[in-house]
Amino acid sequence: MTELASSPRAKRPEFRNINALTDLPTYRLPPAGWVSILHRVSGALMFVLMPFIIWMFDTSITSEISFAKFSSAFTIGLGFVPGWFFKLVALSLIWAYLHHFIAGLRHLWMDVNHAVSKEFGRSSAIVTLALSLGLTAILGAKLFGLY
Incomplete structure (x- = not known):
């Protein structure tokens, strides 16, 4: 017993x-830390993209022409912005919502x-x-027309 107590341990x-x-x-963040940080990031992303969300909702329900x-x-x-960019922004919103909800x-x-x-x-x-990445991949495949 004294042998174990007196042996030097690595500092x-x-x-x-x-x-x-x-x-x-070089710091390795545990998975719970990543989820916590991404929970905050997803909430901030949804807040920042709120005007885009409102535009999508308003444009989609106003009339058949606006839809x-x-x-x-x-x-x-739309204008100088290509369609794939709108899809990418929508995909980031899908991830943000799913991750924020699941977390x-x-x-x-x-x-x-x-x-x-x-x-x-x-x-x-x-x-x-x-779950958040898997569901985002499935809905992203649907968004980009893979199925």
Whole structure:
């Protein structure tokens, strides 16, 4: 027993002053950290793209002519902006909504069930990332006309 207590252990690195250029690129963020950051990013993205969301909604329900204009914006474009760019913005909104929704359900589940453990945090974060990216890929394939 004294042999184990007296053996020198490897000293862990201490970070007192973190340099953003040298330390952050090598830092490995756990999946729960990525989900947390992406939850904030997706919320900000939906907020910033709110005028586009309002334009899409207004143009799609005003009249049949405006719906045709809305549909053509995604196929041939609008003004100098090509149609694929509108699809890409819509795809980013799809991802933002799905990720924000699924990550929000994850946070609610953890709050209600007091499921705050390292194992559950990691596994639920991986499920959240997989679901949001998988559903985005499926809906993106539909958006770009692959099926």
